Amino acid sequence: MLSLTALRMPLNIRVFRRSACALALCGLLGVTACGNDRDDPAQAATETSSESAAETTTPTASSARETSQSVGTGTVDAGTAETSSEKTKKNPNLEKARKQFAALAPKDFFDQFDSCDANGVQNSMACSGEKIGQFQFFKSDSKAASTTQLLTELRSSRVVEDTGRRVVGWSTLGSTAVITVVDNDEGLVMQQMVSTDEKDPAEQIYALGLAQRPQAESSAMETPTHTEPAKAKS
Incomplete structure (x- = not known):
């Protein structure tokens, strides 16, 4: 139920707040993910x-x-x-993406892609693989800086790693999460959209090797708790 303050608030202000949140996520995604008036290349x-x-x-x-x-x-x-070298021969952009964005993810991460293509934005690519899904890559100092700001300041965002140079986390809007990795020194950004109904963004990040799972969580998952049976009184 809306509060009295929200009910008294003019409709245009409520719409503006909702639109502002959506625009912030659009800024995080980049223009290609939010353009409704044209087809995504x-x-x-x-x-x-x-x-x-x-x-x-x-x-x-x-x-x-x-x-x-x-x-x-x-x-x-x-x-x-089919080996990664064979896939590279069929799609040379795979090797280009591997070299240009190597600082964002482990080497075996790029082995899972089947194709990479330009996605309509300068110095950016879209890569996809059957098992790994689709990722967007950007090389832009300004985008890296603005993405870091949105990722670290939005209340709907979560950060699992932040070294200053490297920031890893995700932002959510409804049931959609945008997993993001930023390298501020190189001006690189990598993003993937996932449904939170299907995947836990944090688990997806750890499973792909984009960040290290906290030691406490790792120990809890690897070492099941055992309950000592109560000793019978003599």
């Missing part, structure tokens, strides 16, 4: 790739069945055993 590229893939794979359905049968007899499908 990364999304359009993904849809185009999906259509092309569908057209390409249709004539080879029989080959796919033969491959599946080979796997059943012990032959490993070359597609499932």
Whole structure:
């Protein structure tokens, strides 16, 4: 139930506060994630790739069945055993992203991406992988500074690591969380949108190796508590 103060508050002020919160999250995400009046270039590229893939794979359905049968007899499908170097040959942007944004995440983090493409903003890329999902990368000193400010000052944000140079955390709006990693010295930003109904942002950060789990939490998870049985009185 709204308070008397909120009820007396003019409607335009209440709308402004809600819009301000949304705009703050838009600033955290970058312009490509909040532009409702135009298609997201990364999304359009993904849809185009999906259509092309569908057209390409249709004539080879029989080959796919033969491959599946080979796997059943012990032959490993070359597609499932594709190495990172093979993926890099198909998509050179994978290596570009690995080198340009290496300071943001461990080396094996980038091995999980299948493709990287420009996402419509200067010095930025969108990378995705079947298991890891999609991430946006930015190289901009001003964005790194503004993102750090929003991440550390918004009441809807949580920070799990802050060394000054490196800041890791997330911000939420409704059931959407934006996981963010910033390197202020290099002017680098990495972000991923996740549904809080499906994933715990903190667990996602730790699982991807983007930050170290606090020692107290690690010990609690690794060492189950044991209750000593009560001794019988003699």
